[in-house]
Amino acid sequence: MSAIPNGAAAPPFATHSIRLSLNGQDRQLDVLPWTTLLDLLREQLDLVGSKKGCDHGQCGACTVLRDGKRVNACLTLAVMCDGAELTTVEGLADGDVLHPMQQAFIKHDAFQCGYCTPGQICSAVGLANEGRAHDTAQIQELMSGNLCRCGAYSNIRDAIEEALPACRAKGGEQ
Amino acid sequence: MNPFQYSKPADVHEAVHLSSAASRFIAGGTNLLDLMKENLTRPEHLIDITGLPLREVKETASGGVMIGALVSNADLAWHPLIEQRYPLLSQAILAGASPQLRNMASTGGNLLQRTRCYYFYDASVPCNKREPGSGCPARDGLNRIHAILGASTHCVATHPSDMCVALAALEAIVHVQGRDGARTIVFADFHRLPGDAPERDNQLADDELITAVELPAAGFAEYSHYLKIRDRASYAFALVSVAAALDLSGPAIREARLALGGVAHKPWRDNAVEQWLEGRAATHETFCAAADMLLQKAEPLEHNAFKVKLAREAIVRALSDAARGGQAR
Numbered sequence: 315m316s317a318i319p320n321g322a323a324a325p326p327f328a329t330h331s332i333r334l335s336l337n338g339q340d341r342q343l344d345v346l347p348w349t350t351l352l353d354l355l356r357e358q359l360d361l362v363g364s365k366k367g368c369d370h371g372q373c374g375a376c377t378v379l380r381d382g383k384r385v386n387a388c389l390t391l392a393v394m395c396d397g398a399e400l401t402t403v404e405g406l407a408d409g410d411v412l413h414p415m416q417q418a419f420i421k422h423d424a425f426q427c428g429y430c431t432p433g434q435i436c437s438a439v440g441l442a443n444e445g446r447a448h449d450t451a452q453i454q455e456l457m458s459g460n461l462c463r464c465g466a467y468s469n470i471r472d473a474i475e476e477a478l479p480a481c482r483a484k485g486g487e488q
Numbered sequence: 489m490n491p492f493q494y495s496k497p498a499d500v501h502e503a504v505h506l507s508s509a510a511s512r513f514i515a516g517g518t519n520l521l522d523l524m525k526e527n528l529t530r531p532e533h534l535i536d537i538t539g540l541p542l543r544e545v546k547e548t549a550s551g552g553v554m555i556g557a558l559v560s561n562a563d564l565a566w567h568p569l570i571e572q573r574y575p576l577l578s579q580a581i582l583a584g585a586s587p588q589l590r591n592m593a594s595t596g597g598n599l600l601q602r603t604r605c606y607y608f609y610d611a612s613v614p615c616n617k618r619e620p621g622s623g624c625p626a627r628d629g630l631n632r633i634h635a636i637l638g639a640s641t642h643c644v645a646t647h648p649s650d651m652c653v654a655l656a657a658l659e660a661i662v663h664v665q666g667r668d669g670a671r672t673i674v675f676a677d678f679h680r681l682p683g684d685a686p687e688r689d690n691q692l693a694d695d696e697l698i699t700a701v702e703l704p705a706a707g708f709a710e711y712s713h714y715l716k717i718r719d720r721a722s723y724a725f726a727l728v729s730v731a732a733a734l735d736l737s738g739p740a741i742r743e744a745r746l747a748l749g750g751v752a753h754k755p756w757r758d759n760a761v762e763q764w765l766e767g768r769a770a771t772h773e774t775f776c777a778a779a780d781m782l783l784q785k786a787e788p789l790e791h792n793a794f795k796v797k798l799a800r801e802a803i804v805r806a807l808s809d810a811a812r813g814g815q816a817r
């Protein structure tokens with residue numbers, strides 16, 4: 315991507331062309347500088363799994379994986395994702411085979427309304443990739459970036475606790 | 489968010505030369521984009537610095553550690569050098585924000601995050617920090633989360649960072665690059681008290697880029713502790729936080745470092761108290777006396793008198809935990 319110089323010749327608000335890998339597919343996209351990754355996913359690419367809860371980094375509903383690390387898509391500019399490898403909740407399953415974290419959420423009924431769930435699941439996969447949660451208390455602390463207004467926390471925690479070993483075995487795939 | 493131009497320079501020189509009064513650097517974006525969404529700041533040009541080669545954590549010749557400005561808060565907290573030699577810094581970072589935000593947030597950006605004063609965040613009301621001279625509704629308004637030390641009639645806001653409280657205790661050095669060259673700023677001088685210019689949080693000039701934060705060799709790894717008190721157990725800003733670090737010889741304190749968060753416009757240190765601690769025994773009585781001495785200067789507002797008591801207990805507990813070997817949380 316070329317930098318726009320301060321010079322007068324540059325169009326004031328140009329779109330920028332970015333390339334990224336999204337759920338395993340290479341994509342080339344034209345984005346305006348002020349479009350967030352969350353708006354790009356939801357409004358332009360029709361990937362509405364990632365949710366807009368607060369739009370300010372406070373709830374985690376927009377959590378996606380960037381190069382395997384969990385981030386808030388609402389506070390990420392799409393233009394700054396040039397070259398990134400992104401995984402949203404839509405990209406976790408392998409065809410019809412759910413990701414172990416998705417399976418565990420179903421088994422443990424780890425949701426009520428489901429609004430926070432895509433963010434919870436992506437965050438939990440990021441947690442597994444980090445390899446820093448070794449007991450229940452650590453899971454709770456390291457999942458604190460994902461709020462659940464329905465209060466399904468205990469089931470979410472149980473699901474994650476069960477799925478962590480299988481996710482680690484999958485080994486940083488996402 | 490307002491429309492803006494976007495550039496992504498490849499080196500530090502280009503970045504500082506692109507900058508102007510109407511531009512902002514963007515790193516993690518976790519504070520800047522939040523402020524832009526609220527229309528509290530409207531830069532015409534964002535300079536994306538994430539392509540700059542400032543991602544290293546490496547040992548210095550003098551036995552310290554140099555942290556590149558773009559090292560993420562998560563990578564820093566979990567870096568083996570930091571975990572082993574500066575556990576106080578790891579603890580402070582991990583006490584802040586959320587795992588997602590720590591993956592995004594940068595070392596430089598963390599230093600420059602702005603206050604969480606409710607009035608600062610509400611563009612419909614006056615605020616001296618946002619619009620110099622417009623007034624400070626917090627002083628006589630809701631001021632439960634505001635400062636008890638070092639405030640002015642113009643502003644009673646607090647600095648929200650946890651990481652910076654540990655960096656203050658560790659006497660970090662901030663490396664910056666401007667158009668006219670590079671300089672270093674000792675941490676105690678980096679952030680400002682509000683005085684009559686609360687719009688300025690720190691000493692950085694518009695064209696200056698933070699390139700690195702340097703930790704001196706002394707990491708107080710054996711006897712240090714970060715204690716954060718907040719309204720919920722996790723993912724909330726500090727009401728009061730304490731970074732305590734001791735160098736002990738038997739029961740005697742050889743050196744003490746004590747920095748407070750959530751109580752002032754900058755991480756709060758009191759050199760007189762630290763010096764008073766030196767040579768004394770690391771006992772509960774000593775720590776109580778030190779806390780009382782530090783808080784003598786406290787000037788609480790209508791809703792935050794509780795912070796004085798809270799800070800006293802937090803100081804005593806953090807120093808006691810540090811003296812016991814730190815890791816007990």
Ligand SMILES: Cc1cc2nc3c(=O)[nH]c(=O)nc-3n(C[C@H](O)[C@H](O)[C@H](O)COP(=O)(O)OP(=O)(O)OC[C@H]3O[C@@H](n4cnc5c(N)ncnc54)[C@H](O)[C@@H]3O)c2cc1C
Pocket residue numbers: 370371372512513514515516517518519520521522537557561583584585586589592593594595596597598599600601648649650651696697698699723724725726
């Ligand atoms: C919901 C929420 C909760 C949070 N809770 C906490 C908490 O409990 N404790 C805590 O400490 N923090 C907390 N934070 C704040 C978070 O730590 C900061 O937003 C983050 O550290 C800022 O880093 P960044 O890289 O994202 O900065 P950016 O948003 O990219 O930039 C912030 C400012 O710094 C400038 N800047 C960035 N890098 C440089 C550089 N190298 N040189 C010069 N200027 C630069 C930018 O121009 C901008 O003005 C929270 C944030 C959110 C959204």
Ligand code: SF4
Pocket residue numbers: 603605606607608614615616617618623624625626627642643644645686
């Ligand atoms: S305390 Fe400072 S930031 Fe808050 S309203 Fe007053 S001037 Fe603004």
Ligand code: FES
Pocket residue numbers: 365366367368369370371372373374375376377386387388389
């Ligand atoms: S929508 Fe991004 S954190 Fe709430």
Ligand code: FES
Pocket residue numbers: 424425426427428429430431461462463464465466
């Ligand atoms: S299931 Fe409803 S918000 Fe979590």
